[in-house]
Amino acid sequence: MKVGIIRCMQTEDYCPGTTDFKMIREHGGIFEETDEEIELVGFCNCGGCPGKKAVLRARKLVERGADTIAFASCIRKGTPIGYPCPFAKKMKEIIEKDLGDKIKLLDYTH
DSSP states (O other): OOEEEEEEETTTTTOSSHHHHHHHTOOGGGHHHHSHHHHHHHHEEEETTTTTTTHHHHHHHHHHOOEEEOOOHHHHHHHHOOOOOHHHHHHHHHHHHHGGOOOEEEEOOO
């Protein structure tokens, strides 16, 4: 699996993504059932509210080899601040519509 992670721009000032990287390395969280090797292709933010740039970032990650796009837990679960992104569902819909069957989408990392 070659994964690209899209994170919340609002949380990047105080979350370095270490738990996301740990989940990949240790096959934890959403990656628990993944038996294959996991390669991190890229780690970027959504571009800020309302997340319109997320589709452009997802395209770039796929161009660079990603076959899976994961939304970091800050987007779908609101981790670590307890505030999920109000635009998460729409971001996912736009990426699915744009990239279709080219990729697998994951709703969270941990």
